[in-house]
Amino acid sequence: MATLFGGAAPSSTTSTTGDTSKDVEVPQNQLPDDSISDLMFSPTNDFLAVSSWNSKVYIYEVNNSGATGKWLLQCQDALLCVGWSRDGTRIAAGDTKGRLYFLDLRQAGSGGDVKPTGVIEKAHEQGLKSLRWFQTGGKDIIVTGSWDKLVKYWDLSTSTEPIGSLQCQERVYSMDVKDQLLVVATADRHIHIVNLNKPGEIYKTITSPLKWQTRVVSCFTDATGFAVGSIEGRCAIQYVEDKDTSLNFSFKCHRQQDPTARDVAKVYSVNAISFHPQHGTFSTAGSDGTFHFWDKDAKHRLKGYPEVGGSITATGFNKDGNIFAYAVSYDWSKGYAANTPQYPIKLKLHPVIGDECKPRPGSKKR
Template sequence: MSQAKEFELAGPPTDGITRVAFSRTADPLLIASSWDRHVRLYDVVANQQLARFEHRAPVLDCCFGEDQRHAFSGGLDRRVRILDLTTKDERELGKQDDAVRSVVYLPQAQLLATGSWDKTVRLYDTRAATAETSRTEQPAKVFALDAAGYTLVAAMAERHVHVYDVRNMSEPMQRRESSLKYQTRAIACMHDGEGYLSSSIEGRVAVEFFDPSPKSQARKYAFKCHRATVNGVDTVYPVNALAFHPIHGTFATGGGDGGVSVWDGMNKKRVTMWTGYPTSVASLAFSSDGRHLAIAASYTYEEGDKDHPPDTIFIRTLEDSDIRPKRPAPGK
C-alpha cells in the first residue's frame, strides 16, 4: 500500500468498527461507529477527530443525514439517535424492542429507516416530535438495509429479502429469497435505482435487479471473491462491506481476508485490488466526490476469538484508473 496514496486516521475507534460513512456534501467529513460505544466524527483533510458521542452500549450502525450537520445511530441499547454534529447535542428518536442493526437516511423522502433484530423495519420523520411514522413486521431479524430514491431493501436472516416503496410500507413491492446460499452480510443499492448488491459470509456477491421481467432477471449473477490459499488450504472469507462509487457506478468489496477489490459489475471484471490490510475489512465508504475511499480494518471474528491488530481507518486517495469501468474488448 502506497503511503503517498493512503494514510491512517488519527484517533480511531478502540473496539470493533461497525460502519464508516462520508457526508453527502463536498467537505470530506467521516463518521465511524463501533463496539466501544462511540460514534466519532473526523475531518479527513485535517486528519483530526472533531467530536465523539458516547452511547450506552455498542453502536452497530451510523449514517449522515441530508447534510453534514446531522447524523444518526443505533445499536445494542435499542435506541435510535439523531446527533447534531455542530452543537454536539443528541436526542432520542425512538426505542425499539431489540438491537438496532441498520440505519439508512433517504434524502428524497426525508426519512430515516431502521432495521432491527426485533424483526421490524421502522421509518422516522426526523423533523417531527413523534418521530416514528411506520413499523413493519418482518419474517426474521434484519441484518442489513440500504436505499435508493424511495426504494428500500431489507436483508434478513433465513435469506429473506424484502423490497419496499417507503411511500407505502403496508406491503413489500417484492418478496425475494437471496440468491446466495449463506447468511447475508451486506446490502448496497445501485445509485441509478435499477438493483442492488448482496454479499454473504461465504465469499460471494450477488448482483440483483428490481425489474421482474425475464429479460431483466436474466442479467443477474453471482461471483466468488475474497478467497485465498492458506498453507495449501482453500480458505473462504466473508464479504463484510459493499460500496458503490458515486460517479462511475463501479463498486468496492471488503473481506475478512484483509483485502479490498473494485469491480466493474456491468462488464463483470475486477478493476483493481489492494491487499495486505492488517486485519478484516469491516466497512467501506466512498466520499461524495468519489476521490477518497475510507477502509475500516477491524477484526470481524471469522476465525474466532484471538489476538488481532488494533482497529484502524485508512483513507485512500483514488486515481481514475482505480475506479473507472473496464472497456469491453473489441467486438464485445
C-alpha cells in the first residue's frame, strides 16, 4: 500500500481550509513538456498513468518518497485520455486523430521507453476524447467516446473492430464507468445513461441540470448516480433512477469574489471530479487552481485548498484512497493564445490524512 511519508496521521481538525504543504511534486525532468490531459491510478498497483498533449503517456511508480518514472509510451498525436484495465495489466489511450493505443505492461519489460502493444488507426473519425475499461461476461471491454458523436466498444482479445457502438446526440466531451453504469456527456448539455448489461441501448437521456457547457462527469462509487461539472463554476449531483430525483441538487464552486465589486464573482470551469474509493466523498478541481473535497450526502464541503499556481486539468485517487493526484497545466479555457511557454506544468501527490475525505459525522451514506 502506497503511503506518502508513511507517518501517523495528525489529529483531526474542524478547519475547512486544507493543507498542501506536504504535497509531493514530481520532478520537472520527469514531467511532460505540454499540458496534461488526463490521469488515472491503477486499480491494483501503485502506478499512475498520465497522458499529455505532447503525444506521450507517462507511467509512474508511486512510493513513500513520491513518484518515479517507470515507463514512457510514445504515441503519434496529442493525447486526450488514458485508462487502466480492471486487472491493472494494461492501459489504453486516445488521441486527437481518433487513434486508440493499448499497452500490455506484461510485455513492456522492467521500465523505460516503450512502444504500443497495438494501435487502432481509425478507432474514430475525430478526436478520441474519453475511454474506460469495464468487465462483462468475464471479458475486459474498452468503451471509447469521440467528437465524431459515437461511443464504441472494443474487445481487443478477439478483434481490432468494434463489437458495438452507440450514436450520441452530439460530440462526446466526458465519460465515466462504474460497475455497470456508463455515463456519457456530450455537447449541447446532453447526458446519456447506459446500463452496461445492455450496452447497445441508451437507458435514458437527460439534459444537464446545469445551464452551461458540461466539462466533466464522474460516477458515484455505488453506481447509483453521477456528478456533473460545467464551465460556469457549478457542480450537480444527479441520481439515475426517477425514484431518487428528490436527492438531486446543484451547487456553486470554483468562483472567486471580485474584490472591486461586491456583487461580481469570477467564474471558473470545473475541470475534474473524482470520487473517493472507500468513503464515497468526492473532489472538484478547476481553472481557478484550487481543489475541494465534498460530502454529497451531507451537502457539505469538507476541505478547500489554496491555489496551486495554475489550472488543475486532471485528478484521481489511488486504489486505497490515501493519495490524491492532481495535474497543473494549461486547460485551454482562454484559447490558444494563453498557452505560453511560461505556463506551469506540475504533477503533485496529496497525502490524504486525518478526516479530509471522511463523510461528515452523522451524515447518511446513500
